[in-house]
């Protein structure tokens with residue numbers, strides 16, 4: 001049936017094309033419902049087996065969300081969301097699951113209904129499920145925001161205290177995050193309680209109201225934010241450590257390519273070069289240079305020169321710079337832990353090869369029973385990790401190549417950092 005549906009004839013009549021698009025959309029929803037049932041089955045089988053094996057109740061099912069994530073080529077964070085959604089749908093919200101199965105709701109809309117009912121107890125959650133999703137016709141033409149508003153209204157009517165309590169709990173989740181934006185810009189996002197969030201925005205807006213130079217309102221607000229948070233004018237280099245990985249050729253302007261900023265990602269080498277030169281030119285800033293050695297063919301980072309006498313610190317830096325992001329496939333979270341792939345207690349070495357940059361959650365997940373990670377260095381120098389999950393599924397992870405692999409011989413060049421001569425020698 002799938003094959004027939006997915007066999008595309010671009011020459012078909014327009015009405016047939018539209019009907020096929022709609023049919024495939026229903027198929028995607030039905031597939032999401034089937035994935036939810038499968039995830040719940042996996043979770044309950046695993047928990048039952050672990051109960052038999054004597055694993056304490058609180059530790060059962062650890063790592064299942066990460067397995068779901070890997071199978072779906074998604075991040076562990078989304079894996080948690082997928083498994084949470086699956087359990088809510090299968091155990092507590094049969095009408096929402098049926099609407100998903102029938103293609104009346106998309107997976108995202110089902111997620112909205114589950115999210116907005118999360119603060120309710122099981123009985124109220126079932127009531128919300130029936131009230132909102134038992135009639136497919138009532139969901140026709142309802143968009144994401146309208147659906148969320150309907151679910152919120154029902155939840156508040158059923159249990160106002162739970163909604164208020166949830167708001168109080170949400171305040172504990174205030175946070176600041178960063179992610180790349182196009183054109184070497186970045187989004188710094190603050191999740192704040194509404195009163196503080198509105199007051200931050202109002203303070204920046206007030207500054208824009210009284211400012212009368214050539215800058216736009218948005219520019220004044222952004223500059224004011226930078227100045228108040230860093231304590232320095234927006235056009236001055238920032239007095240904190242920013243790790244930039246750039247090839248010697250790119251740093252000296254002999255080639256154009258990409259450079260990597262730790263915790264951000266890839267930027268054009270010309271942008272990184274300007275950042276570094278601005279820092280060097282500013283007497284109040286301090287720039288330091290360390291040599292990283294990459295293999296010429298693959299660009300794999302193979303060694304790091306550290307002036308530090310403490311070997312572990314140099315090794316931790318090396319792993320962080322080599323891996324750049326958590327090494328679990330699809331995770332993308334910043335590296336927080338330098339982890340032993342083969343655990344220390346099993347004789348795993350504290351070495352670059354056995355070392356793995358991971359986020360906190362993934363480090364914890366791979367300690368769960370049945371998980372195994374084997375690391376190696378390929379012939380071209382690339383550091384690889386093979387993840388094996390409790391079901392025996394394998395997933396491959398490779399450290400990213402370093403930017404700007406040297407292509408032309410550079411005999412010896414000289415670079416001054418804060419008046420000190422540093423020699424850059426080609427790898």
Ligand SMILES: [Zn+2]
Pocket residue numbers: 076326327328331332333358359360361362363
């Ligand atoms: Zn991770």
